[in-house]
Amino acid sequence: MIQKTKKIIITRLRGINLAKYIFHTVAAIIVYSGSCFAQEKDKYGFNELNVLFHAHKHETLKYTGNREKPKNEMEFLLAVGFNFYKTFFSSQDNPSCVFHPSCSSYSVHAFQQKGVIVGTLSTFDRLSRCHQFVKTNQYFYDPTKQRFYDPVK
Amino acid sequence: MKPKIVSITIFSFFVASFSFAQSINDTYNFAKQQFLTGNYEQALTEYQRVAFFDSENKYTDVYQKIGDSFYALNQYNQAFKNFDIAARYTENDSLKTELIFKKVNCLFKQDNYIFALNELLGLTENTCPYLLNKYNLYMAISHFGIEEYDNSFIYFSKTLPENSVPELTEIFNGYERFRKRFNPGKIQTMSMIVPGLGQMYMGNIGSGLNSIVLVGVIATATIHIWQVYGVLDAFLSMSSWYYRYYSGGYRSAKNLAAAKIEHEKEQVYLTVLSLIQQNLNTVK
CATH class of the missing domain: 1.10.287 (Helix Hairpins)
Structure with missing residues (x-):
């Protein structure tokens, strides 16, 4: 009785392995043949060429909070003020901020993370540091943004 | 105790005689399989292993494969270097040209059209229609990238039948008018x-x-x-x-x-x- 059960288990296990093996082989053949067909069809590399010269869309930075709707009136005022400044003033201004994120973004992050009082103090601290005589050895320079990296700590 | 040790030793030697290490061929096939299934990082590691252990230079296309893996991982500088090595190794002219096109593709991806043009200018003239068309197409794109639109038009028109050239002319003229208008x-x-x-x-x-x-x-x-x-x-x-x-x-x-x-x-x-x-x- 025990021997019979053992035999059944072994054949079942073998069956599973065989099925798995066949499945993997068939899948590999399909993938390989598909890739060969794709290569033959796109021998000029149009799939790669089609993504060149992609124009970057410049969009004005908008306020992003932790949730969809503002938490309270203060957050609503902060969001409106930030969006108004970014749309009507910052868009007509020279890129003069030496830091990344910019002073306005830094201010929003400071208010979000540290509250009204510490956020206000952090904003003034940042504004006082943002000038052409910035201490370069104190900040990490981000070559992609061409600005010094100074997030809210 | 002693018979136990003796039997273990004998059994170990017996097993060792049947066992074997993974050969280069197995590694190569495994890498190929990994690449096809989209596991490019694993494929890259395996291909690099093949390149390292292949002392007889049996797998001549391994550098191309390494280049393909780097390309798939968006590491275009590394891909370029490996396609360059592969192009130096190969003696087949058509394959060499294809590898140079792959190098050019890496430069295109980095918006480096002037270097891409430099690579293409180094190619010898090819009589095969497919390679000639591809050469003209890539030359046109390189010129388009460096804003030499007249040259770009010439090479683009070479890839088109004569009846489609007026349409191309119209597109380029329209673009020139647009650039003048919004200078x-x-x-x-x-x-x-x-x-x-x-x-x-x-x-x-x-x-x-x-x-x-x-x-x-x-x-x-x-x-x-x-x-x-x-x-x-x-x-x-x-x-x-x-x-x-x-x-x-x-x-x-x-x-x-x-x-x-x-x-x-x-x-x-x-x-x-x-x-x-x-x-x-x-x-x-």
Whole structure:
């Protein structure tokens, strides 16, 4: 009785392995043949060429909070003020901020993370540091943004 | 105890005689399989292993495969280097040309069209229609990238049948008119003369009004301070603000014009590419 059960288990296990093996082989053949067909069809590399010269869309930075709707009136005022400044003033201004994120973004992050009082103090601290005589050895320079990296700590 | 040790030793030798290490061929096949299933990092590691242990240079295409893996992982500098090694190894001219096209593709991905052109100019003339078409196409794209549109047109037209060339001419002429119309220098000058005029000319009425209102408010405030407190006070208090938003306005107009041209360039390129894609098989 025990021997019979053992035999059944072994054949079942073998069956599973065989099925798995066949499945993997068939899948590999399909993938390989598909890739060969794709290569033959796109021998000029149009799939790669089609993504060149992609124009970057410049969009004005908008306020992003932790949730969809503002938490309270203060957050609503902060969001409106930030969006108004970014749309009507910052868009007509020279890129003069030496830091990344910019002073306005830094201010929003400071208010979000540290509250009204510490956020206000952090904003003034940042504004006082943002000038052409910035201490370069104190900040990490981000070559992609061409600005010094100074997030809210 | 002793018979146990003896039996274990004998059994170990017995097993060792049957066991074998993974051969280079197995590693190569495994890497190939990993690449096909999209596991490029694993494929890259395995291909690099093959390149390291293949002392007889049996797997001549392994550097190409390494290059393909790097390319799939968007590491175009490394991919370029490996395609370069592969091109040096190969003796087949057609394969060498294909590898140079792969190198060019890496440079395209990095927007380095001038170096891509340099690579293509090093190619010897090929008589195979497929390679010739591909050469013309890549030359056209390189010239398009460095904004030499006349040369780009010549090479693009070589990849098209004669009846499609007028359509291509029309596309290029339209693009030239567009570039002249929205020339960033011209737009900047317009906004320097009247703040916001350049933006409005481009159809960006909101930004134009924004600029003129902002500069107008600062100018009005300056005149008011001048009349109330004097010229020096007006100059000291308002000049920096005026400079900031006046120069910011015309620079913003220039950037908007450049972005508009960039967007149009993408559209023109896609239109031309689609035209070529439709007609490429009909070219001799």
